[in-house]
Amino acid sequence: MPSFLRFLSLLVLLPIGWSFSSFGQEPELNLTQEEAPTVVNDYRYDTDLLSAEFHQQRRQALRDLMPDSSVAVLFANPVRNRSNDVDFEYHQDPNFYYLTGLKEPHSVVVIFKQPIEIDGQSYSELVFVQPRNPRSEVWTGKRMGVAGTEQVLGLEKAYENIDFAHFPIDFGQFSNLYYLTPQNDVRDDGRDLGDLYSMVKHFVRKVDTLPNGIDPRQLSDLMAELREVKTPEEMVLLRKAIDITCEAQQELMANLKPGMPEYEAEAIVEYVFKKNGAEYQGFPSILGGGENSCILHYTTNRKPLIGNNLLVSDIGAEYHGYTADVTRTLPVDGRFSKEEKIIYNIVLAAQAAGIKSAKAGNRFWTPHRVASRIITQGLLENGIIGQSSEVGRYFMHGTSHYLGLDVHDAGLFGPLKPGNVITVEPGIYIPEGSPCDPKWWNIGVRIEDDVLITAKGPEVLSACVPKTVKEIEQLMQQSGKYVVPNPDKSPVLMEPEIPDYPNAPKDKSETPPENALPEESPAPGKEQLESDDPEAEDGEG
Numbered sequence: 001m002p003s004f005l006r007f008l009s010l011l012v013l014l015p016i017g018w019s020f021s022s023f024g025q026e027p028e029l030n031l032t033q034e035e036a037p038t039v040v041n042d043y044r045y046d047t048d049l050l051s052a053e054f055h056q057q058r059r060q061a062l063r064d065l066m067p068d069s070s071v072a073v074l075f076a077n078p079v080r081n082r083s084n085d086v087d088f089e090y091h092q093d094p095n096f097y098y099l100t101g102l103k104e105p106h107s108v109v110v111i112f113k114q115p116i117e118i119d120g121q122s123y124s125e126l127v128f129v130q131p132r133n134p135r136s137e138v139w140t141g142k143r144m145g146v147a148g149t150e151q152v153l154g155l156e157k158a159y160e161n162i163d164f165a166h167f168p169i170d171f172g173q174f175s176n177l178y179y180l181t182p183q184n185d186v187r188d189d190g191r192d193l194g195d196l197y198s199m200v201k202h203f204v205r206k207v208d209t210l211p212n213g214i215d216p217r218q219l220s221d222l223m224a225e226l227r228e229v230k231t232p233e234e235m236v237l238l239r240k241a242i243d244i245t246c247e248a249q250q251e252l253m254a255n256l257k258p259g260m261p262e263y264e265a266e267a268i269v270e271y272v273f274k275k276n277g278a279e280y281q282g283f284p285s286i287l288g289g290g291e292n293s294c295i296l297h298y299t300t301n302r303k304p305l306i307g308n309n310l311l312v313s314d315i316g317a318e319y320h321g322y323t324a325d326v327t328r329t330l331p332v333d334g335r336f337s338k339e340e341k342i343i344y345n346i347v348l349a350a351q352a353a354g355i356k357s358a359k360a361g362n363r364f365w366t367p368h369r370v371a372s373r374i375i376t377q378g379l380l381e382n383g384i385i386g387q388s389s390e391v392g393r394y395f396m397h398g399t400s401h402y403l404g405l406d407v408h409d410a411g412l413f414g415p416l417k418p419g420n421v422i423t424v425e426p427g428i429y430i431p432e433g434s435p436c437d438p439k440w441w442n443i444g445v446r447i448e449d450d451v452l453i454t455a456k457g458p459e460v461l462s463a464c465v466p467k468t469v470k471e472i473e474q475l476m477q478q479s480g481k482y483v484v485p486n487p488d489k490s491p492v493l494m495e496p497e498i499p500d501y502p503n504a505p506k507d508k509s510e511t512p513p514e515n516a517l518p519e520e521s522p523a524p525g526k527e528q529l530e531s532d533d534p535e536a537e538d539g540e541g
């Protein structure tokens with residue numbers, strides 16, 4: 001997806017999910033050495049997660065960037081409410097995830113440059129996490145807990161989050177105190193004295209009167225320096241996210257038909273994501289047809305697509321935290337019109353030149369400069385603009401951003417380095433009413449690939465998705481791998497299968513259940529049932 005701001009995109013991605021509040025304080029249930037690796041929730045199903053060693057090495061890399069006598073403090077992302085008692089599906093803060101691998105909320109990690117002594121014990125890092133809680137875990141799944149955090153994720157020393165407030169860390173002893181500005185939309189769960197709200201409150205109280213240099217920007221710069229160069233272990237996951245996304249684009253090309261609403265195109269894409277194990281979309285899928293092809297971050301996806309529409313499909317699967325970002329522009333009826341082809345080929349030429357210029361040592365904005373020049377020339381030649389200064393009317397975003405744990409990933413925007421992954425995504429958008437010949441109106445084209453900078457030159461990681469006019473038109477004539485509509489076949493309605501229990505009474509008149517009410521008692525009303533059983537309300541579900 002294109003980014004509006006050159007240096008930062010504030011895209012917030014909030015998939016929808018369920019969550020229930022906790023039930024108050026419960027006794028801690030710590031894992032034994034044997035239990036820890038087997039009971040933790042998500043961590044046992046996937047065998048290709050980032051390793052504990054990866055996160056350890058990233059924490060060491062952060063220490064290496066910090067001057068002597070430094071400490072870094074990073075909080076987990078807040079849980080965000082969707083409505084009433086339903087929260088958005090939780091997504092960890094990418095910096096916190098990069099350094100810990102922990103995907104749970106209400107946590108904070110403290111990383112010391114040099115080991116420090118607290119109460120006679122030496123620490124190089126501390127993490128404070130949600131305690132295990134059997135009653136909450138019935139609702140929301142197993143937690144890592146203190147033992148799991150140490151044993152599975154390999155953090156040196158973990159404590160319960162409720163201990164953070166009074167843990168005797170003297171933040172005043174450090175020359176440099178690094179932390180990211182805590183989120184200001186954190187909710188307070190009054191029943192949980194260890195929640196993120198409480199930890200942030202105590203931390204701010206401890207540090208805001210300290211004389212040591214506090215510059216909230218510094219830690220984000222250090223993290224950007226680390227995150228902009230991908231390690232081989234990260235590249236495995238990023239390549240996987242990109243491969244899944246490429247397959248989704250191909251499947252869309254093979255199945256797109258006039259009459260299909262944008263949301264059906266979205267369904268095809270996201271089916272392929274989930275089918276292949278991607279946990280989420282890295283950002284809300286953009287499937288914009290016709291006039292919506294000219295809206296850069298269009299995510300409504302409700303319009304029925306018609307034959308002479310172009311469809312901009314800007315999508316990215318997120319796999320174990322890493323997100324792809326690949327855009328193709330398709331003619332809904334499988335054939336580009338003359339005008340569409342002209343605009344498409346200008347963007348394609350601009351993208352090819354941009355990719356070619358994505359070389360180590362070139363400036364971050366070189367691909368943008370190169371692509372802009374070609375787009376300007378193309379628009380001038382076709383009389384769509386009268387002078388080059390008007391190019392921004394139809395190409396209003398940057399050509400590149402870093403890609404990784406965030407779709408608009410952290411980076412320093414300095415010279416391109418081996419290990420950087422960037423997008424190259426020029427576009428031309430001509431909305432209805434633009435000051436040019438109406439034959440160009442409602443043509444929006446964006447072509448985006450994900451590019452790894454190597455010492456030998458750019459490697460296009462999303463190269464398996466066709467992008468020339470001829471290749472796209474050809475693929476759109478073929479069948480897909482997953483979604484193969486067959487109009488001759490009527491839908492099969494399944495009879496629900498009800499299992500038969502041989503020992504169960506065959507008829508309820510045979511044996512009344514033990515708790516059956518006497519015949520003469522009135523059946524309890526709904527209100528009566530609820531008020532009779534306080535436990536029934538406990539779950540809030």
Ligand SMILES: [Mn+2]
Nearest residue numbers: 001002325423
């Ligand atoms: Mn993008």
